[in-house]
Amino acid sequence: KHILIVPGDGIGQEVTEVGKKVLEKIAAKFGHDFTYDEALIGHVAIEATGDALPAETLEKMKASDAVLFGAVGHPKYDNDPSAKVRPEQGLLKMRKELGLYANLRPIKLFDELLSASSIKPEILKGADILFFRELTGDIYFGEKGRKNNGDTAYDVAEYSRYEVERIGRKAFEAARTRKKHLVSVDKANVLESSRLWREEIQKLALEYPDVTVEYQFVDATAMLLIKDPKRFDVVVTANLFGDILTDEASQIAGSMGMLASASIGDGTGVYEPIHGSAHDITGKGLANPMASVLSVALLLDISFGMKAESEVVINAVDQVLKKGFRTGDIADETTDKSMILGTDAIG
Amino acid sequence: KHILIVPGDGIGQEVTEVGKKVLEKIAAKFGHDFTYDEALIGHVAIEATGDALPAETLEKMKASDAVLFGAVGHPKYDNDPSAKVRPEQGLLKMRKELGLYANLRPIKLFDELLSASSIKPEILKGADILFFRELTGDIYFGEKGRKNNGDTAYDVAEYSRYEVERIGRKAFEAARTRKKHLVSVDKANVLESSRLWREEIQKLALEYPDVTVEYQFVDATAMLLIKDPKRFDVVVTANLFGDILTDEASQIAGSMGMLASASIGDGTGVYEPIHGSAHDITGKGLANPMASVLSVALLLDISFGMKAESEVVINAVDQVLKKGFRTGDIADETTDKSMILGTDAIG
Ligand SMILES: CC(C)[C@H](C(=O)O)[C@@H](O)C(=O)O
Ligand SMILES: CC(C)[C@H](C(=O)O)[C@@H](O)C(=O)O
Numbered sequence: 001k002h003i004l005i006v007p008g009d010g011i012g013q014e015v016t017e018v019g020k021k022v023l024e025k026i027a028a029k030f031g032h033d034f035t036y037d038e039a040l041i042g043h044v045a046i047e048a049t050g051d052a053l054p055a056e057t058l059e060k061m062k063a064s065d066a067v068l069f070g071a072v073g074h075p076k077y078d079n080d081p082s083a084k085v086r087p088e089q090g091l092l093k094m095r096k097e098l099g100l101y102a103n104l105r106p107i108k109l110f111d112e113l114l115s116a117s118s119i120k121p122e123i124l125k126g127a128d129i130l131f132f133r134e135l136t137g138d139i140y141f142g143e144k145g146r147k148n149n150g151d152t153a154y155d156v157a158e159y160s161r162y163e164v165e166r167i168g169r170k171a172f173e174a175a176r177t178r179k180k181h182l183v184s185v186d187k188a189n190v191l192e193s194s195r196l197w198r199e200e201i202q203k204l205a206l207e208y209p210d211v212t213v214e215y216q217f218v219d220a221t222a223m224l225l226i227k228d229p230k231r232f233d234v235v236v237t238a239n240l241f242g243d244i245l246t247d248e249a250s251q252i253a254g255s256m257g258m259l260a261s262a263s264i265g266d267g268t269g270v271y272e273p274i275h276g277s278a279h280d281i282t283g284k285g286l287a288n289p290m291a292s293v294l295s296v297a298l299l300l301d302i303s304f305g306m307k308a309e310s311e312v313v314i315n316a317v318d319q320v321l322k323k324g325f326r327t328g329d330i331a332d333e334t335t336d337k338s339m340i341l342g343t344d345a346i347g
Numbered sequence: 348k349h350i351l352i353v354p355g356d357g358i359g360q361e362v363t364e365v366g367k368k369v370l371e372k373i374a375a376k377f378g379h380d381f382t383y384d385e386a387l388i389g390h391v392a393i394e395a396t397g398d399a400l401p402a403e404t405l406e407k408m409k410a411s412d413a414v415l416f417g418a419v420g421h422p423k424y425d426n427d428p429s430a431k432v433r434p435e436q437g438l439l440k441m442r443k444e445l446g447l448y449a450n451l452r453p454i455k456l457f458d459e460l461l462s463a464s465s466i467k468p469e470i471l472k473g474a475d476i477l478f479f480r481e482l483t484g485d486i487y488f489g490e491k492g493r494k495n496n497g498d499t500a501y502d503v504a505e506y507s508r509y510e511v512e513r514i515g516r517k518a519f520e521a522a523r524t525r526k527k528h529l530v531s532v533d534k535a536n537v538l539e540s541s542r543l544w545r546e547e548i549q550k551l552a553l554e555y556p557d558v559t560v561e562y563q564f565v566d567a568t569a570m571l572l573i574k575d576p577k578r579f580d581v582v583v584t585a586n587l588f589g590d591i592l593t594d595e596a597s598q599i600a601g602s603m604g605m606l607a608s609a610s611i612g613d614g615t616g617v618y619e620p621i622h623g624s625a626h627d628i629t630g631k632g633l634a635n636p637m638a639s640v641l642s643v644a645l646l647l648d649i650s651f652g653m654k655a656e657s658e659v660v661i662n663a664v665d666q667v668l669k670k671g672f673r674t675g676d677i678a679d680e681t682t683d684k685s686m687i688l689g690t691d692a693i694g
Contacts, residue, residue: 073536078562081535081542081549088536118470118574139486139504144539153543154505157486161498187587188428189420189435192491195428196500202428215425220623222595223603226573227465240534244591248569256570276567 001304002035004064006057008042009087010277011287011343012070018289018347019068019296022316026300026309037064041094042072042087042277052090058097061268066303068295069272075279087277095135099265101163102170104298105131105246105274106260107229112321113254116330119226127229127252130178132171133242135263137163138193140239159193159238164200171236172208181233183214185221185241197238218245225249246274255329257288260295262302269303271295285342288327290317293347320346348651349382351411353404355389356434357624358634358690359417365636365694366415366643369663373647373656384411388441389419389434389624399437405444408615413650415642416619422626434624442482446612448510449517451645452478452593452621453607454576459668460601463677466573474576474599477525479518480589482610484510485540487586506540506585511547518583519555525580530561532568532584532592544585565592572596593621602676604635607642609649616650618642632689635674637664640694667693 003023007016020036027034039057046052052072061067072087094100107129114121142156168184175182184201186194198215205213216224218241224231225245229252237245250256256275263270273291281287294317301310324339331340350370354363367383374381386404393399399419408414419434441447454476461468489503515531522529531548533541545562552560563571565588571578572592576599584592597603603622610617620638628634640660648657671686678687 078536081545086536092537118466120465120467123465140537142501146539146543148507151509152505152507153539154489154503155538155540156501156503158499158501160495187590189425189433190439190487191502192493192500193502196493198428219590219594222569222591223597226595226598241591243534243566244569244588247566248573248595250570251573 001032001065002037002063003299004060004067005036005038006041006061006067007038007070008072008277009044009074010071010279010282012072012277014282014285014287014343015273015289015292016068016070018343019292021347022293022296022313023068026313029312030306030309041090043074043076045090046085046087050085052085052087053093058094061094061098061270064268066299067268067270068292068299069270070292071273071275071277073277073279092140094270095263096141098267098270099136100263100270101134101136101265102167102263103133103135103242104262104264105133105242107131107246107249107252109253110258110318110321112318113258113330115334116254116332117251119229119251124229124252127232129229129232129249129252130174130234131242131246131249132167132174132234132236133246134163134167134237134239136265138239157191157193157240159196161196161200164197165204168201168204168236171234172204172211175211175234176208179233180211181214182211183216183221183232183235185216185218185235185237185245187218187241188215189217193238201236221245222248225252250274255288256291257327257329258290258294260291260298262295262298264302269299271299271303285344286328287343288329289343289347290327293317348379348412349384349410350646351407351414352383352385353388353408353414354385354417355419355624356391356421357418357626357629358622359419359624361632361634361690362620362636362639363415363417365690366639368694369640369643369660370415373660376659377653377656388437390421390423392437393432393434397432399432399434400440405441408441408445411615413646414615414617415639415646416617417639418620418622418624420624439487441617442610443488445614445617446483447610447617448481448483448612449514449610450480450482450589451609451611452480454478454593454596454599456600457605457665457668459665460605460677462681463601463679464598466576466598471576471599474579476576476579476596476599477521477581478589478593478596479514479521479581479583480593481510481514481584481586483586483612485586504538504540504587506543508543508547511544512551515548515551515583518581519551519558522558522581523555527558528561528580529558530563530568530579530582532563532565532582532588534565534588535562536564540585548583568592569595572599597621602635603638604674604676605637605641607638607645609642609645611649616646618646618650632691633675634690635676636690636694637674640664
């Protein structure tokens with residue numbers, strides 16, 4: 001199996017290094033032959049080549065069996081709304097070119113982290129949510145621009161039936177293997193694209209009579225995720241709503257630093273933390289690498305079908321937490337200072 | 348002063364009744380002469396006239412000094428994505444026709460409700476956020492429709508510089524009277540309308556050097572609101588992001604049933620709970636009327652300039668809570684069952 005490491009920007013570098021070490025350990029332990037290559041994306045790619053997703057990176061991605069991804073982004077562009085080239089363009093182009101239409105974001109709290117969240121332990125205990133975020137449509141990829149001499153800006157949100165159906169199907173299939181409960185999130189009381197979304201999910205529901213489907217508006221969902229996270233099993237939603245709701249839901253898992261994601265489609269799968277480049281802590285060795293390590297677990301499971309290997313990785317994270325080791329983001333007032341480790345040490 | 352009561356749908360009826368009684372009490376206590384009228388909107392208006400916002404209602408709104416609003420919505424339409432007439436159209440048309448471009452949503456926790464939230468008390472204590480949600484632009488009001496023989500649906504998100512400037516200015520002015528900290532929320536790393544938004548806020552910031560401005564992406568904000576609500580003072584954001592983030596933030600105040608909002612523009616102001624029609628509890632006398640009562644407080648303060656009267660109302664809510672009375676939504680395991688009251692009784 002050939003794995004492409006794409007660290008990207010900021011702490012992406014530090015955390016994928018740990019992820020790669022875990023892949024090497026797994027290969028040694030299970031006698032697999034993994035080969036590795038590396039490629040640039042985002043701000044570091046712009047600096048080196050002028051392009052946020054160089055053609056060479058895209059080719060390497062297509063030629064690999066899986067991609068372990070870090071993060072993209074740089075404050076420089078955020079504060080300059082008129083910048084023409086941006087790190088995020090690399091990420092979005094990758095998603096589109098690789099056809100990564102389904103972004104899986106499992107939200108599960110390790111028991112040891114029950115007290116690390118700002119939400120009460122009794123509300124959290126037992127919460128286990130699997131998000132399916134559509135990743136190659138919506139307002140991310142519709143036409144956008146300026147008009148009226150630049151005085152008006154617009155972005156078009158768009159969904160086709162086909163796009164909704166294929167992500168919906170993935171979510172229904174997953175619900176079948178879990179608690180058979182699916183929440184479809186939209187804003188059908190206002191948006192036409194949401195109404196089409198709901199129509200398609202309603203049609204699919206007829207094919208999956210064993211799955212209970214609930215329709216929620218995105219605003220109500222943002223509230224319910226905090227009020228009662230245990231009521232959710234599988235959630236399926238559009239690109240933008242998924243972006244917002246999964247970041248919010250990271251608080252259910254104690255910290256964004258614990259959350260991995262899998263982006264899948266018809267070709268190579270991409271595995272990455274849901275956290276971003278975090279330039280405020282970059283280079284300090286403070287980043288929590290567990291989201292990258294858990295991304296490795298998803299990679300092994302989903303792209304390579306290596307279930308046992310994947311479980312060994314998740315179990316390793318669990319053991320580290322059980323022994324009391326923490327990174328800063330998941331430490332709380334009860335944590336012994338000597339148990340708070342940096343990126344490498346905890347890796 | 349002439350006040351139009353527009354109860355709308357579901358629990359809107361029950362809660363505005365309590366709101367009106369509070370207005371009557373205030374008039375009696377302070378010797379004001381308030382007159383009242385009533386009008387239809389939403390599902391009840393569709394049933395009676397075929398129109399979600401009858402011309403008569405709109406005229407009455409324009410002719411009144413303030414509107415006390417309930418809620419709109421009905422599950423019947425939610426489950427029928429192809430319905431042509433919908434209750435929400437009445438709400439959106441009202442906002443547009445009355446030019447209600449600024450929606451103020453104050454999020455403040457009454458001390459007595461510290462334990463009613465799913466968020467830890469120590470995270471919440473002292474949180475006090477004022478949201479400015481833009482209310483007459485964005486993807487709510489851009490062109491929308493179907494194409495490709497109905498197989499694709501689209502919605503256009505749109506902002507002009509003028510629209511951003513006027514809501515931005517209101518937020519900066521409010522920040523000046525508070526902790527002088529403003530968070531502007533957008534998705535400028537992806538959306539062109541967000542980039543224009545950020546450009547305009549950056550320009551305004553030059554006029555308000557005494558206000559510290561922070562720019563956050565909507566996904567990060569959804570996370571930070573739960574992780575550390577105290578870091579926020581005033582927040583300004585677009586229509587859709589504001590819809591999602593304020594519902595989420597309701598958990599900071601213990602319950603959606605406690606949150607009032609003011610929609611203001613150049614003419615008549617509209618005051619309403621942020622909760623919806625809640626058909627699951629409609630007609631059962633279970634609804635928490637405090638959001639409507641606190642909407643009355645905002646109405647007295649903002650539309651009538653009656654500061655003392657407004658404070659009397661807020662204080663009354665505080666006293667009710669201090670005495671231990673609760674509605675179901677804000678009761679917790681420590682609440683004596685006999686202290687849990689229905690809508691009328693607590694009103
Ligand atoms: C960096 C940004 C463009 C991206 C997104 O909005 O999709 C990120 O927030 C994510 O969730 O992967
Ligand atoms: C009912 C709905 C159209 C409305 C909105 O999205 O604005 C509601 O959620 C609100 O926040 O007032």
